[in-house]
Amino acid sequence: MTVTPTPTLTPNSPSPERTSVVVVGAGPAGLALGTVLRDAGIDCVVLECETRAFIERRPRAGVIEEWAVDALDRRGLAGNLLKRAERHTACAFRFDGGQHRFSYTELTGRHHFVYPQPLLVTDLVREYADVRGGDIRFGVRDVTVRDVGTDRPTVTYTCAETGEQRVLQGEFVAGCDGARGVTRRALTDAGARVARHDYGIGWLALLAEAPPSADCVLFGMHPDGFAGQMPRSPEVTRYYLQCPPGDDPANWPDDRVWTQLQRRLAADGAAPLTEGRLIEKRVLDMHDYVVEPMSVGRLFLAGDAAHLVAPIAAKGMNLALHDAFLLGDALVAHRAGDDGALSAYSRDCLRRVWDYQEFSQWLSEVYHGISHGDPFRAGTTLARLRRLFTSPAAAAAFAEQYLGTADRY
Numbered sequence: 001m002t003v004t005p006t007p008t009l010t011p012n013s014p015s016p017e018r019t020s021v022v023v024v025g026a027g028p029a030g031l032a033l034g035t036v037l038r039d040a041g042i043d044c045v046v047l048e049c050e051t052r053a054f055i056e057r058r059p060r061a062g063v064i065e066e067w068a069v070d071a072l073d074r075r076g077l078a079g080n081l082l083k084r085a086e087r088h089t090a091c092a093f094r095f096d097g098g099q100h101r102f103s104y105t106e107l108t109g110r111h112h113f114v115y116p117q118p119l120l121v122t123d124l125v126r127e128y129a130d131v132r133g134g135d136i137r138f139g140v141r142d143v144t145v146r147d148v149g150t151d152r153p154t155v156t157y158t159c160a161e162t163g164e165q166r167v168l169q170g171e172f173v174a175g176c177d178g179a180r181g182v183t184r185r186a187l188t189d190a191g192a193r194v195a196r197h198d199y200g201i202g203w204l205a206l207l208a209e210a211p212p213s214a215d216c217v218l219f220g221m222h223p224d225g226f227a228g229q230m231p232r233s234p235e236v237t238r239y240y241l242q243c244p245p246g247d248d249p250a251n252w253p254d255d256r257v258w259t260q261l262q263r264r265l266a267a268d269g270a271a272p273l274t275e276g277r278l279i280e281k282r283v284l285d286m287h288d289y290v291v292e293p294m295s296v297g298r299l300f301l302a303g304d305a306a307h308l309v310a311p312i313a314a315k316g317m318n319l320a321l322h323d324a325f326l327l328g329d330a331l332v333a334h335r336a337g338d339d340g341a342l343s344a345y346s347r348d349c350l351r352r353v354w355d356y357q358e359f360s361q362w363l364s365e366v367y368h369g370i371s372h373g374d375p376f377r378a379g380t381t382l383a384r385l386r387r388l389f390t391s392p393a394a395a396a397a398f399a400e401q402y403l404g405t406a407d408r409y
């Protein structure tokens, strides 16, 4: 791949501050990477465009896979999570008026953990900045990555406090700035390919101030559309409702939301959902993308900056952590003179990424096939669902992908 020249600094630019790794973005990927580097004594600077208070409250994920919890724990990052997270043992599919419980822990001995993303981000900021003394700069603006094809890439930004332009020069830049960041552009400008998949489906993502109505994740496959319940805490529950892509949340007044949730998640013998105040209501257009390769020159992407998995299978934050730990370990090995892991970084991440993307597509058909309006797709979707409860081989395959427990990718 050729690296096209990026604008270099002018003689009027401020003199650069040196560090080893510039990490752009303080989400799960950037913060996990920062703590690995701090632990290894590698200096780094994390740049974040939002405030600390904002990122510690931003609601998103909740489901974390057991291997990811183990990886956090091995690095001393799971203390609060292990005390406070709920351990889930099953999920339930509601379709054809019935409820079908899928007890994955009985099958595999493994769990899902439920721990809201803002709590994990709060823990990671504290570990990186307060406990390990890491350098993190909030509220930065105008972040630009330059010279990634050289051995001295630079990142310029505008300082929140002074409004002055600053320049950081590192050995490496880690682009951990999520789906709406700027670092992916630097990679695609250098020739990386973006593969994208649109589902043509929207989800109304909701957070309700109400306890979960069941002790596990619920998937409702209904002719009106998919609905899901994802417990977040004893007080807050995430719900999803399938809707047209680009729909306006204003089309979903609270009573319409609850009527549709009650209808799509109804099952014989199941109590009605516990309703509560809706504190988040936004439409997500379901799409996935993968940037390949995930690095060029001295710029390495991690997490949503490199690949987005629609929240269909609750995989994005898990992948972000997976990338961050691989990249952190690879940079530590590089410091010790071994470049093997850094060279293999993109390939090693992408195996798990593509596997999770494929599972997400498969699961999307399970969620949305019945409401598509095509009786043929509805028939094959019901066959898939029934197979999970009649074929031990199909159940084992689903559990492995749902929990992300395959040994090798």
Ligand SMILES: Cc1cc2nc3c(=O)[nH]c(=O)nc-3n(C[C@H](O)[C@H](O)[C@H](O)COP(=O)(O)OP(=O)(O)OC[C@H]3O[C@@H](n4cnc5c(N)ncnc54)[C@H](O)[C@@H]3O)c2cc1C
Pocket (backbone or CB within 6 Å): 024, 025, 026, 027, 028, 029, 030, 047, 048, 049, 050, 055, 060, 061, 062, 063, 064, 117, 140, 143, 176, 177, 178, 179, 180, 181, 182, 205, 302, 303, 304, 305, 311, 314, 315, 316, 317, 318, 319, 320
């Ligand atoms: C409704 C919903 C539910 C989800 N549920 C789950 C789930 O249950 N399980 C799961 O695994 N995943 C889930 N996900 C996905 C998960 O939230 C993301 O995959 C995860 O946040 C990715 O982490 P990241 O660190 O790569 O990116 P982010 O969390 O997006 O962090 C990127 C950071 O970079 C900052 N930034 C952006 N641009 C710049 C810039 N130019 N300069 C400096 N900083 C910048 C951002 O402010 C942000 O703090 C869900 C997503 C949504 C939307």
